[in-house]
Structure formats: C-alpha cells, structure tokens
Amino acid sequence: MTPSPNPTDDFRTLRLLPLGGLGEIGLNMLAVECGGKILIIDCGLMFPEPYMLGIDLVIPDVSALRQRRDDILGILLTHGHEDHIGALPYLLDDLGSPPVYGTPLTLGLLKNRLxxxxxxxxxxxxxxxxxxxxKLGPFEAEFFRVTHSIVxxxxxxxxxxxxNILHTGDFKLDPTPVDGQPTDLGFLAACGSEGIDLLLADSTxxxxxxxxxSEKSVGDTLNSxxxxxxGKVVVSTFSSNIHRIQQILNAAANAGxxxxxxxxxxxxxxxxxRELGCLRVADDLFIDLRQYETLSPHRVLLLTTGSQGEPLSALSRMAAGDHKQLEIAPGDTVILSSKFIPGNEKAITSLINQLFRRGADVHYExxxxxxxxxxxxxxxxKxxxxxxxxxxxxxxxxxxxxxxxxxxxxxxxxxxAANAFVLSNGQTLVLGPDGAHRGEEIETGRIFVDGRGVGDLGSVELRDRRHLANHGVVNVILAINQKTGEILYGPEIFSRGFITEDCGGxxxxxxxxxxxxxxDQHSLETVGDWEEIRVEVRKCLRRFFNRTLDRRPLILPFILEL
Amino acid sequence: MTPSPNPTDDFRTLRLLPLGGLGEIGLNMLAVECGGKILIIDCGLMFPEPYMLGIDLVIPDVSALRQRRDDILGILLTHGHEDHIGALPYLLDDLGSPPVYGTPLTLGLLKNRLxxxxxxxxxxxxxxxxxxxxKLGPFEAEFFRVTHSIVxxxxxxxxxxxxNILHTGDFKLDPTPVDGQPTDLGFLAACGSEGIDLLLADSTxxxxxxxxxSEKSVGDTLNSxxxxxxGKVVVSTFSSNIHRIQQILNAAANAGxxxxxxxxxxxxxxxxxRELGCLRVADDLFIDLRQYETLSPHRVLLLTTGSQGEPLSALSRMAAGDHKQLEIAPGDTVILSSKFIPGNEKAITSLINQLFRRGADVHYExxxxxxxxxxxxxxxxKxxxxxxxxxxxxxxxxxxxxxxxxxxxxxxxxxxAANAFVLSNGQTLVLGPDGAHRGEEIETGRIFVDGRGVGDLGSVELRDRRHLANHGVVNVILAINQKTGEILYGPEIFSRGFITEDCGGxxxxxxxxxxxxxxDQHSLETVGDWEEIRVEVRKCLRRFFNRTLDRRPLILPFILEL
Structure with missing residues (x-):
C-alpha cells in the first residue's frame, strides 16, 4: 500500500488525483486538492470486463482518500449515468459522507440508487x-450546461x-438538443477569455x-x-436517456x-x-398491462429495457418466448434504439436473431x-x-x-506537446505557478462487487473462476488412518464441468x-507428509489428464486423516 | 435420436440436407441427395460461442449420415477456410473416408490440417x-472461380x-482481385441461361x-x-488470406x-x-530472427498472426512486453489488417491499448x-x-x-416469395418435378472438441462450467460412521473462486x-438416507450463502460412510 497523499497547504499549488476513468471506460472519479482541501468530481462504477467472471459491478478503490476524509469538502456530479454516480452508494460512507452537488435530474437518479x-x-x-x-473552501465551482445522452x-x-480548471464531463455539441438547451458555447468562450490553466475533456x-x-435525428427516424x-411496436433504449424516451413517446403519440x-x-x-419536469407527456398516453392486452397491436407501443441482450430482461424473455404476459408475434416491429456496447455484441445479435425467428422485423444501430x-x-x-x-x-x-x-x-x-498529459489512474498532476508536472503515484485500484459482498473477492478468486470456467473441477477424496497409514476410503474422484457421465465413468x-x-509407491506410514501426498496426487492427475485428454481441470485433492 | 433419413431412389427428386451453417456463422456443411446417392459440400468447424466455456472447436453432428456412409460419393470443398474444411479431419472417418474434391490451395491447406x-x-x-x-454418380459437379478473402x-x-443447383460458396464480386481472377460472371450468366432450379448463396x-x-484497396492503403x-512495422492479418499477405509483402518490398x-x-x-504458386515473392525478402535483430528498425517488417488479441499469440505477448525475442518500441507502427470478429472486440481493443502504452502507433479496421x-x-x-x-x-x-x-x-x-426457403439446420428441402417443399427434419447438432476429447462434453458440463465461472465452487466434506451415525470428521468446507482467504475464514x-x-436436527442413525442428507446440506448452504452474500456457488457435499 502506497502512503496516502500528503496534503499540501500551499494555495498556489493544485493537485489532480485521478482515482478512476483514465485508460478505461467507467469508474470516473477525480479528486482535486488545493490548500489541503479536496473536491471530488464524479464517483462512477464500471460494468465488469469479460474476464471478471461473475462480478456484478466494479467500484474505485478510494484507500488513498481514507486518511483525508475530513478534508473532503464535497462531491460534484457532472451527470446521472452509472459510470459517474454509480459507485457513490458504496463509497459515500468511506468518504465521510461529504455533501453532494449536482443538477436536479442527476440528484434525482442518485436518490433512487441510494x-x-x-x-x-x-x-x-x-x-x-x-x-x-x-463557494467551497478555496474552490469556486460553476456548473454549466453540456449536451449528452442524458438530460x-x-x-x-x-x-x-x-x-482555473475546466472539466467537460461527458459531452457533445448537439446544436439541436431535444430540450432546446445546447452546450453553453458562450460560457466556454468566456472561459477561454478568463484563462483556463487546465482542461479536462471527454475523449470517448x-x-x-x-x-x-444530433439527438433530434433519432426522432426523425422514429417518426418515419x-x-x-x-403490428405491435417494441422500442428498447437506455432507461437514463430521457430525451430518447421523450422522442419515443412523442413518436408513439404521433402514430396513435x-x-x-x-x-x-x-x-x-x-x-x-416527470416529477422534475424533464419529461413531458400526456397522462393518458401510458397504459397498464390489462389495457395493453385489450388494445389492437397497431395501437400499442411497448417501451422497455433490455437492449443489450441481458438474458433476464423482459425483451430477451419475449424473444425466447418465455415471457408470461408479453409476446412477439409475426408482423411486430422491434426497434433497438441503442448502442451495441462493446462486449455485448454477441448477446445483442443473438437477441436479434431470436426476434427474427419469431417473425418480427428488427431495426438496430x-x-x-x-x-x-x-x-x-x-x-x-476541435x-x-x-x-x-x-x-x-x-x-x-x-x-x-x-x-x-x-x-x-x-x-x-x-x-x-509538453503541456498535454496522458495520465493513468493514480498518476497525480501538480499545477503550480511554474506550470504543471507529474507528481507522486497514489494507490488506486478496482474493488469487485458480487452479490452483497464488496471487496471480498480478488484476483486469486477470479483466476480460479477462469480456471473452473475453462476446465471444470475434479475432486479427489481419500481417507487415511493417521496412525497406520491404511487407506480407509478412496481414492474416489468426482468431477463437474469436466467430462460427461457416460464418458467419465x-x-x-x-x-x-x-x-x-x-x-502404493509411497510409504503412507510416515505421518506428517500428507501435504506432500496432496501435491503428488495433484501432479499425478494433472499428468494423467494432460496426457490422455490434453485438459487441465482444477484438481482439488482432499485427504482426511482419521 | 431421429431416424436417419430414408434414401430416395427417385432420380427425379433431390434432397437438400443442411447439417450446419444455417442460422450460424461456421459449421458449413450441406448434403445433397439424388437417386440414393449423396454428395457433401463443405465440412466446416465453428469457433466456440462465448457461452461454450473452455471449448476449443465445434464440429457438426453427422449422425444423420452414419447409416448412409456407403452412399456418400464425395465431399466437395468450396475453399480452404476453417469454417468450410476444418471439421473434416474429425469427421472424415465417420463419413467413411469418401474422396474429397477441391481446388489446389484448398486441398493444400486441408493436407496441413489432416x-x-x-x-x-x-x-x-x-x-x-x-x-x-x-461426373460423380448421378451428379455432375462443375467448380467455378469466385473471389473471396482466400485464394x-x-x-x-x-x-x-x-x-441444377448452384452453390456460391463464400464469395464477393471483386472486380480487381490481386491475382486478376475475378468471380466468373460469364459462368453465372450461362447458369442463368441453362436454368438453375435452386440457388444457394452466401448471406454473410x-x-x-x-x-x-476490392482487396486491392487494402494494397493502396498499405503502400501509402x-x-x-x-520505426519497425508489424502487420497482423489472417494466415489464410494469401492475397492480403501478397500485398503486405509487396508493400514491404516497395518500402525497402x-x-x-x-x-x-x-x-x-x-x-x-508458395509451393502452389499462389504467392510470388523474391527469396531474399524473408529474413530470420537473427537478421531481424541486426537490421535497423526502418528496414524490417514483422508479419504475424494474433490480430484477434489471442492471449498466447506473439503479438499479444509483444504488447504485454512478455516476448523474449520480439519487442515493440516507441515509434513502431502496428497494423491490424483484419476484421474485429464479433466476440473478440474486447480482446482486440485491449491489445490496441497495450500497444499504445508501449508507444506504438496502431492502425486498425x-x-x-x-x-x-x-x-x-x-x-x-443483387x-x-x-x-x-x-x-x-x-x-x-x-x-x-x-x-x-x-x-x-x-x-x-x-x-x-413461396420459392424462397429460410431453412434451419436439419430442415430438409425436397426439390422435384412439382417444385420444392420442406421435407422431414433430420438430426443435427454440435459436437464439442476440448483438448483431445471429441464429444465427451455436453450441455450439462457447459452449464456446470458457467455456474463455476460465475460463482465458484464450495466443497463440503463429512465422514460418518455408517453403523452408529457418529460424525467422524467435518463438516469441513473449502472453496475456490468464491471468497478471499482473508474474508472466507x-x-x-x-x-x-x-x-x-x-x-443435529437429523437422526444420523437411520442408515440409508445419506443422499437425503446430501440434499439437505446443499439446501442449507444454498440458503446461507444466498441470505448472507446473495451468491450461488456450486455446492458439492461429499459424505463418506466408514
């Protein structure tokens, strides 16, 4: 563990402590320190990489800030996506529960998560x-509008x-956003005039x-x-993309x-x-399941999640014909108004193929x-x-x-070129009167969340899961009389995920x-070398499986001494 | 098991038996039957889908042809890609080792595989x-040139x-192929005049x-x-794409x-x-590792596999800095002259990021x-x-x-519309004097190859592997005196891939x-209900893990009766 960063009381120096989001998609979290005080910008989670088998979520390791809790003046949130707010419910307490600042929808979404x-x-x-x-201690924070795929x-x-530091959050320059509130170009220009010492900008x-x-172009497609x-129309999109949802609802209303x-x-x-006025919709547009079932297919639209082919989502179950209430019939149309998120391509195309098999027409990215x-x-x-x-x-x-x-x-x-810094997580940057330079490295990392457990799984368990995934497990049981060395039971071998029962017997x-x-070759009478025998048993089986089948199951010998 | 298809001696009727490749990428294999005789077109493998954990290859199940070996007149191969020839080494014997027909490079690649x-x-x-x-029994087969990403x-x-049946194989209409041999459009037109009763065409x-x-456009990019x-140039492409390799070699020679x-x-x-004259290259273009190490970086080009981010490939090891002889240095250029094959995107982008971290410039699709x-x-x-x-x-x-x-x-x-048939594997099509119609279903399926084992792993083992992958394994050992019900040992629990040792103790x-x-609640004296106790132990632990951690490891209770 590296030491936690030393506070600097120097108001003429500013430190950037990137805790996540550099060199990765997600986990966005950045601490800014000045005069011994700290502000945090965003606190996001990451959805697991393919190698993180069985992991539900990943959150940043904030050990580096644990000794500095009292210096944290607040957490500023740029927007309400999971990769910017999603780790906060797990880390707020660790960070000393400082005040959190954000726009109305961002905080509205955060409240649900909390x-x-x-x-x-x-x-x-x-x-x-x-x-x-x-005003927050030595900092003055000014939020300004940017357009993004969330309101x-x-x-x-x-x-x-x-x-002065300018942080763009996630942004695009949509000239015709659905709510008529484009990125505040005037403010950006004013920043240029005021002088920005350090720009931090979205590189996705x-x-x-x-x-x-422009987001509006999707509305045009939907309306055509x-x-x-x-038949029925089913539209799937990201549940946080309120402007997309607005346009889908508008298109539904337009089409009756x-x-x-x-x-x-x-x-x-x-x-x-709706509560915050970010989504405007006539009350009678929405129907419940009973009404949905009584209306004719060309009078309804189903708006749903599941665009990434998540196996348990309603859409996947509909595509598989497994949903109790909702079904896809020939002539229906399914619109995946969403991105093929890298890593999910296979699941999404499998979903699309299943929808085609049910006779639906499917539109996608x-x-x-x-x-x-x-x-x-x-x-x-530019x-x-x-x-x-x-x-x-x-x-x-x-x-x-x-x-x-x-x-x-x-x-x-x-x-x-010397003023552009490609940083990695943990690589601090110091900005002072003489310009900027790389500072010390601080501890960062990824904490795995699996079920209710946070951080109780690490790289060893993931390595074992990969081994089990690729090769299965073989257990060997052996009971030995610890006095005489007599074999009381076994060796008995049983396996899972290794070979069929038919071939395995x-x-x-x-x-x-x-x-x-x-x-037989070992003298089992010498008490005390059971561990050695365990190792030998494992080696013997490893050789046997390798020689005969070219397979490498996880071998777990278990020797009982009775 | 469905019955194997009944032979038809009727020469006026033709049956199409799709054994693989419909509704999936890979496993291409189609049998055509006429007058009781069978020709097979292609015999391909499939690379495993993500859910087929640890599987090396997939081959088609040819059970439906096993009783018909003596009727198989031959296997015709359209080209030498693995998804068209790769299952043949595994199935040739099963199919009665009939003669195999193909173009020179197709057979050359097959020979290597065999x-x-x-x-x-x-x-x-x-x-x-x-x-x-x-001439092959009642069939007359005429091969004709098509352009594709293989010579x-x-x-x-x-x-x-x-x-008459026309089968396109995998094809494109490249007007300027590297070898100057475009798809035989004249032959296609002549087929149209002669009359084609059934067209089978590539839908990818x-x-x-x-x-x-055109393939030549890649040559233009390489040459610019x-x-x-x-610095050094490293180009990675598919090893079967001989025309691409030709163009890379040409570009290398052009650049000295x-x-x-x-x-x-x-x-x-x-x-x-080279042996077949499909690749023309001056002898002195190639160098060995010793020469490579002595020449200056701007005088060499490394041509390699590994474009899909395969973890054990030289390119991945170079990117990770793990290769003993070959390294990537700042200023080097890496060109991935290849497709991001669906399912491999994450591995490929991870490779690219690592190459950037080493200071290389990287070009990709x-x-x-x-x-x-x-x-x-x-x-x-069209x-x-x-x-x-x-x-x-x-x-x-x-x-x-x-x-x-x-x-x-x-x-x-x-x-x-009635004459276009979207078939699934196993759905036969009958073509007779009165047109075409769907025939009976025949048995098809996928056989998994893992190491040296072929077909000794099935859906049960894959389900267990998925379970192990996502949740790990928990073993419970208990030894009981079978006469008295006394507990001689345990219960002892040990886990892998479930929880860290620190948290797990x-x-x-x-x-x-x-x-x-x-x-304690059970009377262990009643001999014979050990299986029931096994079930109860599993249930008890399942509930405990679910309640406390919301996790579902594979639980393997083992009760020894001594």
Whole structure:
C-alpha cells in the first residue's frame, strides 16, 4: 500500500488525483486538492470486463482518500449515468459522507440508487444552479450546461487560488438538443477569455471523424419508422436517456399508439424525470398491462429495457418466448434504439436473431439510424479546444488509445506537446505557478462487487473462476488412518464441468487407479507428509489428464486423516 | 435420436440436407441427395460461442449420415477456410473416408490440417479443374472461380437428373482481385441461361449496403502507410488470406523492408501458397530472427498472426512486453489488417491499448482502410440474383437475420416469395418435378472438441462450467460412521473462486456451523438416507450463502460412510 497523499497547504499549488476513468471506460472519479482541501468530481462504477467472471459491478478503490476524509469538502456530479454516480452508494460512507452537488435530474437518479442501498439519510444532496458560482473552501465551482445522452448534463469550472480548471464531463455539441438547451458555447468562450490553466475533456469519441449526429435525428427516424408499422411496436433504449424516451413517446403519440412501460429502471427513471419536469407527456398516453392486452397491436407501443441482450430482461424473455404476459408475434416491429456496447455484441445479435425467428422485423444501430452517441466526435473536440485554449490539458474518459489521440488532437490545435498529459489512474498532476508536472503515484485500484459482498473477492478468486470456467473441477477424496497409514476410503474422484457421465465413468476409474498406484509407491506410514501426498496426487492427475485428454481441470485433492 | 433419413431412389427428386451453417456463422456443411446417392459440400468447424466455456472447436453432428456412409460419393470443398474444411479431419472417418474434391490451395491447406491429426493416409484428395465437369454418380459437379478473402475460392454447379443447383460458396464480386481472377460472371450468366432450379448463396454481408471494396484497396492503403513509417512495422492479418499477405509483402518490398514471418499457421500457409504458386515473392525478402535483430528498425517488417488479441499469440505477448525475442518500441507502427470478429472486440481493443502504452502507433479496421470483407454486399448479391435468376432460393452462410434478409432480397429481385426457403439446420428441402417443399427434419447438432476429447462434453458440463465461472465452487466434506451415525470428521468446507482467504475464514466457519446445526436436527442413525442428507446440506448452504452474500456457488457435499 502506497502512503496516502500528503496534503499540501500551499494555495498556489493544485493537485489532480485521478482515482478512476483514465485508460478505461467507467469508474470516473477525480479528486482535486488545493490548500489541503479536496473536491471530488464524479464517483462512477464500471460494468465488469469479460474476464471478471461473475462480478456484478466494479467500484474505485478510494484507500488513498481514507486518511483525508475530513478534508473532503464535497462531491460534484457532472451527470446521472452509472459510470459517474454509480459507485457513490458504496463509497459515500468511506468518504465521510461529504455533501453532494449536482443538477436536479442527476440528484434525482442518485436518490433512487441510494435508497436501493437504504442510504437515504446520510446523503446531503444539494441541487446546483447552472452558472451560479458555488463557494467551497478555496474552490469556486460553476456548473454549466453540456449536451449528452442524458438530460441535465453539466460541465464544471473550478476556480482556485492556483488556477482555473475546466472539466467537460461527458459531452457533445448537439446544436439541436431535444430540450432546446445546447452546450453553453458562450460560457466556454468566456472561459477561454478568463484563462483556463487546465482542461479536462471527454475523449470517448476522439476516433470518430466529423460531428456526432444530433439527438433530434433519432426522432426523425422514429417518426418515419413507427407510423409504417402494422403490428405491435417494441422500442428498447437506455432507461437514463430521457430525451430518447421523450422522442419515443412523442413518436408513439404521433402514430396513435399508447405506451406500456416495462423494466424497473425505465419505470423509476420516467417517474423521476416527470416529477422534475424533464419529461413531458400526456397522462393518458401510458397504459397498464390489462389495457395493453385489450388494445389492437397497431395501437400499442411497448417501451422497455433490455437492449443489450441481458438474458433476464423482459425483451430477451419475449424473444425466447418465455415471457408470461408479453409476446412477439409475426408482423411486430422491434426497434433497438441503442448502442451495441462493446462486449455485448454477441448477446445483442443473438437477441436479434431470436426476434427474427419469431417473425418480427428488427431495426438496430447497424441497419437503421436509430441511435446517436452522446459523446463529441473529433470536430466537436476541435471546437472545444479552439474556444477554451487551455494552458494545460489532460484527456479523460476513455481507453488509453483515446487519451493518446486526444492529447495529439490538442497539440495539433496548438498546445505545446509538453503541456498535454496522458495520465493513468493514480498518476497525480501538480499545477503550480511554474506550470504543471507529474507528481507522486497514489494507490488506486478496482474493488469487485458480487452479490452483497464488496471487496471480498480478488484476483486469486477470479483466476480460479477462469480456471473452473475453462476446465471444470475434479475432486479427489481419500481417507487415511493417521496412525497406520491404511487407506480407509478412496481414492474416489468426482468431477463437474469436466467430462460427461457416460464418458467419465471408465475414464475417472482409470484416474483413480493412477492415484492408487501412486499411493502404493509411497510409504503412507510416515505421518506428517500428507501435504506432500496432496501435491503428488495433484501432479499425478494433472499428468494423467494432460496426457490422455490434453485438459487441465482444477484438481482439488482432499485427504482426511482419521 | 431421429431416424436417419430414408434414401430416395427417385432420380427425379433431390434432397437438400443442411447439417450446419444455417442460422450460424461456421459449421458449413450441406448434403445433397439424388437417386440414393449423396454428395457433401463443405465440412466446416465453428469457433466456440462465448457461452461454450473452455471449448476449443465445434464440429457438426453427422449422425444423420452414419447409416448412409456407403452412399456418400464425395465431399466437395468450396475453399480452404476453417469454417468450410476444418471439421473434416474429425469427421472424415465417420463419413467413411469418401474422396474429397477441391481446388489446389484448398486441398493444400486441408493436407496441413489432416497431417496435424495424423490422417494423411486415408484421405483421397482430388484436385479439380475449374469449369471441367466432374461426373460423380448421378451428379455432375462443375467448380467455378469466385473471389473471396482466400485464394482459390470456388462456387459449384451441381447438375442432377432432378435439376441444377448452384452453390456460391463464400464469395464477393471483386472486380480487381490481386491475382486478376475475378468471380466468373460469364459462368453465372450461362447458369442463368441453362436454368438453375435452386440457388444457394452466401448471406454473410446482406446487411451491408452497396459493394464490398476490392482487396486491392487494402494494397493502396498499405503502400501509402508503410513508406511513411520510421520505426519497425508489424502487420497482423489472417494466415489464410494469401492475397492480403501478397500485398503486405509487396508493400514491404516497395518500402525497402525485409520480412520476418511469425506464427505457426502463417509460416505453414505461406509455404503451401508458395509451393502452389499462389504467392510470388523474391527469396531474399524473408529474413530470420537473427537478421531481424541486426537490421535497423526502418528496414524490417514483422508479419504475424494474433490480430484477434489471442492471449498466447506473439503479438499479444509483444504488447504485454512478455516476448523474449520480439519487442515493440516507441515509434513502431502496428497494423491490424483484419476484421474485429464479433466476440473478440474486447480482446482486440485491449491489445490496441497495450500497444499504445508501449508507444506504438496502431492502425486498425475502425480507424484506417486497412481491411476489406470477403463477402458480397447487398448490391453484389443483387447482381448474382439478376444473373442466375433461380427458380428456388435457399440463403446459406449467415445468422438467422441474414438468411431472412437475403430471402427478402431475392423476392425483391422477382422470385416468388413461396420459392424462397429460410431453412434451419436439419430442415430438409425436397426439390422435384412439382417444385420444392420442406421435407422431414433430420438430426443435427454440435459436437464439442476440448483438448483431445471429441464429444465427451455436453450441455450439462457447459452449464456446470458457467455456474463455476460465475460463482465458484464450495466443497463440503463429512465422514460418518455408517453403523452408529457418529460424525467422524467435518463438516469441513473449502472453496475456490468464491471468497478471499482473508474474508472466507470466519465466514466459512459460520457456514460449517449451519451444517452442524442441520445435522443435529437429523437422526444420523437411520442408515440409508445419506443422499437425503446430501440434499439437505446443499439446501442449507444454498440458503446461507444466498441470505448472507446473495451468491450461488456450486455446492458439492461429499459424505463418506466408514
């Protein structure tokens, strides 16, 4: 464990402590320190990588801040996506429950998450007003509007005695957002004039040429697709994309279809968004299941989650014909108004194939213009850099290659190459009167959440899970009289995930025979070398399985001494 | 097991028996029966789907043909990709070792595969001449040139007393292939004139608009990229794509770089292709490792496999800094001249990020025009249908959605909808004087290959592997005196992939206590209900783990009766 970072009382120096989100998608969390005080921007989770078998969620390791709890003045949230707020319910207490600041929808979504973990009370949530500077110790934070694939997204200007930091959050420059509130370009220009010492900007889409399409273009597609459908229409999208949901509801209303909403998070988020006025919809548009069943198919639209092919989602169960109430019939149309999130491609195309087998027509990202990204493409990033003209730049939110390319883009826009810093998690940056330089490394990492357990699984268990996944398990049981060395029972071998019962019977009997022969060679009378025998038994079986089948199951010998 | 198909002696009737490749990518294998005799077209494998944990390969189940071995006249191979020839080494014997027909490179690659399984002798391999009809019982087979992402690809016209079948193999209409041998459009037109009763055509790229780019366009990109590189150049591509390899070698020669070839299959395939005259290269272009190490970086190019991020490949090891001889240095350029095969995206982007971390510049499919597909896009498929004008159509080679869309495309091109058949594996089609109709279902399936074991693993073992992968394993050991019911040992619990040793100690002790309490409630004196106790122990622990941690490990209770 590296020592926790030493506080600096120097108000002319500012430290950036990246705790997550650099060189990875998700886990976004950044601490900014000035004059011994700390502000945190975002506290996101990560959905597990394929190698993290059985893991539900990943959250950042905040050990580095544990000794500094009392110095944390607050947590600022840029927007309500899980990769920016999702770790907070797990870490708020660890961080000393500081006040949390964000826009209304961001806090609305956070409240749902906190109450799921029964954490309503300790959270002190403060709604911020855009463009209203907020004084927090040595910091002054000013939130400003950015467009993104969620309503109420914000970037943050942090004014400090050591310099001004501009953090874009996740953003794009949508000129025609659904709510008419585009990214505050005027503010960005004003920042450029005021002087930005350090820009932190979203790098997710730096590999995409040109401009990201406006969210409104999806509305156009929906309005041309849905009226032409004859059967039921099922639309699946991300439950946090309130503007997308607004456009789907509008298109349904335009086409004379009433809407059944399905999916726990979809229902919850629509409720929050309506309450906060972020979603405007006539009360009689929504129907319940009973009404849905009585209306004719061309009068209904089912709005649901499950666009990533999640096996337990209603949509997957409908596609498999396993859903009790909802079904897909020939002539129905399914629209996946969503991205194929990397890692989920196989699950999504499998879902699509199943829907085709049920006779549905299916529209999706690769065949219809039914989804747009929420992140700025290359030309938008250039506009950002041109407006802000920062003195230093740290690309954030992206895999390593995105950070490298974004740093290159900044230097192409005129920033001195020495002033662009591709940081990794834990690599601090110090900004002072003489410019910026890399500081000490602090401890960071990933904590796994599996079921109710947080951090009780590590790399050893994941390695074992991979081994078990690929090769199965073979148990060997042997009972020995510890005085005489007489074998009282076994060796008996049983396996799971290794070989079928039909083929395994004779084969595992041969394996038992190998172990018996091994034991015959050993004098079992010498008490005390059981551990050695365990090792020998494992080696013997490993060789046998390797030689005969070229397989490497996890071998668990168990020797009882009675 | 369904009965094996009844032979039909009727020469006016033809049966299509799809054994694999419909509604899936890979496993391509189709039997055609006429007058009691059978020809097989292709015999491919499939790379495992993500849920097939630890499986090396999948091959088709040919049980349906096992009783019909003596009627099989031959196996015709369209081209040398694994998904068309790869199952043959495993199945040739099962199929009665009939003669195998194919073009020179196809057979050359097959020979390598056969000798890997020490099967040189039984295979009777016959090289076919394109456009030379081949008489095989009631069939006449004529191979013709198609362009694809492998050299020496062919389609097949089968003339039979019951009608003509045209099988495209995998194809595209590349107007400027590297070897100057485009798809034989004249032959396709002649087929249209002669009359095709049934067309079977590649559906892989039916969702792609327009035309697939010519292979030569990749050569143009390579020739503009490579001369501009200053450090080492590493190019990774598929080892079977001989034309791509030719273009890479040409670009290397043009840029004054000599080439080190790496990867077992790359070396083997280059040898076969050179021997057959499919690859033309000056002898002094290639260098060995010693020469590679002495030449300056801007004078060498490393041609290697590993473009899919395979963890054990040289490229992955170089990216991780784990390769003993080969390394990536800042300023080097890596070109992945390959597709992101669905399911491999995460592994590939992880490879790319690692290469960036080593300071390399990386070009890949999504950022550079460095790869083209080998399959016909929508407009090419339209050209095919316009030339052939078949009476009936069965889309092949594709997931279910591709087959549906290809059938739609055929009907848009004028085919009566009733004459387009979207078949599934095992769904036979009968073509007779009165047209075509669906016939009986035959047995098909997937056989798993894991190590040296073929078919000794099934869905039960895969389900267990998934369970183990996601939750780990918990073993419970208990020894009981079978006469008195006295507990001689345990209950002792040990786990793998479930909980860390640190957190697990106390926790598993609590679990043991739960089992002890359960056993106290049972009278262990009644001999014979051990199985019941096993079930109760499992239930007890399942409840405990579920209640306390919300986890579901595979629980393996083992009760010894002594």
């Amino acid at each position: 109450s799921e973990r029964r954490l309503d009370s300790p959270a002190r949530l403060h709604t911020v007003q855009l463009r209203q500077p907020l 109420d997204g914000a970037g943050i200007l942090l004014r400090t005695p050591a310099g 889409n730096v590999e995409n040429e040109g401009h990201t399409l 697709l849905i009226p032409a459908c004859r 279809r009433r809407v059944l909403v399905n999916g726990r998070s979809m229902i919850a988020n629509i409720a929050v968004a 690769t065949t219809s213009e039914i989804h747009v990204s929420g992140h700025a493409s290359k030309e938008e990033l 506009t950002l850099h041109a407006l802000v003209r920062p003195r230093h730049f740290v690309p954030i939110h992206g895999e390593y290659r995105h950070l490298v390319r974004h740093a290159r883009l900044a230097t192409e826009m005129g920033l001195p 004779d084969y595992l009997a041969r394996a038992e025979q190998e172990v018996r022969e091994l034991l | 000798s890997e399984r020490r099967l040189d002798s039984p295979a009777r391999l016959h090289t076919v001449q394109l456009r030379q009809p081949l 020496d690809g062919a389609g097949i016209l089968l003339r039979t007393p019951a009608g 790229n039916v969702e792609n608009e327009g035309h697939t780019l 990229l490579i001369p501009a590189c200053r 770089r000599r080439v080190l070839v790496n990867g077992r299959s790359m070396i083997a395939n280059i040898a076969v292709a 999504t950022t550079s025009e460095i790869h083209v597909s080998g399959h016909a896009s929508k407009e090419e498929l 050209t095919l249908h316009a030339l052939v004008r078949p009476r009936h159509f069965v889309p092949i080679h594709g997931e279910y959605r591709h087959l549906v869309r290809h059938a739609r495309l055929a009907t848009e091109m004028g085919l009566p 106390d926790y598993l002790a609590r679990a043991e206590q739960e089992v002890r309490e359960l056993l």
